[in-house]
Amino acid sequence: MGGDNSKGKDSIGLLENDGGERECCGREGKGKRLWKKVKYQLVEYHSLPAFLRDNEYILGHYRSEWPMKQVLLSIFTIHNETLNVWTHLIGFFLFLALTIYTAMQVPNVIDLNSLQHLPDFLKNADLHKLQSELLTCLPSMPDLQRLRDEISSWHIKELLYNCLPVRFSSSNHTDVCVLNNVKDDLANIIAPLVISPITRWPFYAFLGGAMFCLLASSVCHLLSCHSERVSYIMLRLDYAGIAALISTSFYPPVYYSFMCYPFFCNLYMGSITLLGIATILVSLLPVFQTPEFRTIRASLFLGMGLSGAIPIMHKLFLFWGEPEVFYTTGYEILMGVLYGLGALVYATRIPERWMPGKFDIAGHSHQLFHVLVVAGAYTHYHAGLVYLRWRDLRGC
Known part of the structure; x- marks a missing residue:
């Protein structure tokens, strides 16, 4: 028991x-x-390590020294960097789509408005080749026999400017539909013979610089909270992206404005490239990322942008009176205003300095800066399209 x-x-x-x-x-x-x-909860500003303290007017919703897995997943959560990440990430995909679209739209024909530029090309065109090609390509229609006779008589300029407005039917009024169709056909026949699209690399360099800047900025804002080492690397990548965007933004206007003046083309493009490299080297200094250097950072990048006023003034002097020059200058002024406003907002930390803590999630200065950068780059894209069309039609 x-x-x-x-x-x-x-x-x-x-x-x-x-x-x-x-x-x-x-x-x-x-x-x-x-x-x-x-x-993995969000923390307030006073709880941050020194390397994450950048804007004392944003009081909360910080990620601090999270593991990389949680940092990557935080792209889909709400914190004070969410919109900083997505404003430039969306911008990156926008410019990727624009790059693909532009690559698919290399012109091989011209429209009716381009006929006014043909005399400039015809002066330098191979007229024998042009004559034979036109005689081969023109349709054998009775109403076009006079056009073929004009071409055989070398009256090419008169053909384009005197013969095309004449009616192409036997009636007593001008058949506008037929007239426009024939002018379209002639434009498409003549364009490939006398016009070949100019090189696109300066334009693609700008698009590449824009995509690099936007993607680098997005990655920087996503990953910098991981550790001090990662933050150091990401910030340098971000500054390099800004310098690359500003430098490559000069390439289309400088190259296409001065492609017929190699000395000035090389001078301006070389100067802005060296200035961009120097800015990247300065940004490698550890002191460059401290909050005290915020105004100096903004001033340095703003100074790079303002240096573009010199080639713009030179372009206006050389091509005064050509409408494309005024169009592109208008776009460039708008781009400069958007970039300058973005730099001003970034440096002054408006509006969060007026109401600390009210703009932690949305509406603070860095987010506004990002939106203005994308808008400025998109404006410059349209200026680049005008440059391409201008030089495709005008040549040197």
Whole structure:
């Protein structure tokens, strides 16, 4: 009986120990889950390590030293960097789509408005080749016989400007539909013979610089909270992207404005490239990223942009009176205003400095700066399209 009681007590003791261990393990599991939940909570500004303290007017919703997995997943959560990430990430995909679209739209025909530029091309065109090609390509219609006679007589310029407005039917009124169709056909026949699209690399360099800047900025805002080392690398990448965008923005206007003046073309493009490289090298200095250098950073990048006023003034002097020059200059002024306003907002930290804590999630200066940068780059894209069309039609 005694042995049986002893065994019973041992069994009870084992059960108690078992229950205690399960209870202990349960408490430990809950503790780990609670710790993970608390560990990846957003924190306030005063809780941040020194390397993450940049804007004292944004008071909360910070990520601080999270593991890389949680940092990457935070792209889909709400914090004070969410819109900083997505404003430039969306901008990156916008410019990627524009690059693909532009690559698919290399012109091989011209429209009716381009006929006014043909005399400039015809002066330098191979007229024998043009004559034979036109005689081969023109349809053999009775109403076009006079056009073929004009071409055979080398009256090409008169053909384009005197013959095309004459009616192409036997009626007593001008058949506008037929007239426009013939002019379209002639434009499409003549264009490939006398016009070949100029090189696109300066334009693609700008698009590449814009995509690099936008993607680098987006990645920087996503990953910088991981650690001080990662933050150091990401900020340098971000500054390099800004310098690349500003430098490559000069390439289309400088190259297409001065492609017939190699000395000035090389001078301006070389100068802005060297200035961009120098800016990137300066940005590698550790002191460059401190909050105290915020105004200096903005001023340096703003100075790079303002240096573009010199080639713009030179372009106006050389091509005064040509409408494309005024169109592109208007786009460039608008781009400069958008970039300048963005730099001003970034440096002054408006509007969050007026109401600290009210713009932590949305509406603070860095987000406005991002939107203005994308708008400025998009404006410059349209200026680039005008440059391409101008030089495709005008040549040198």
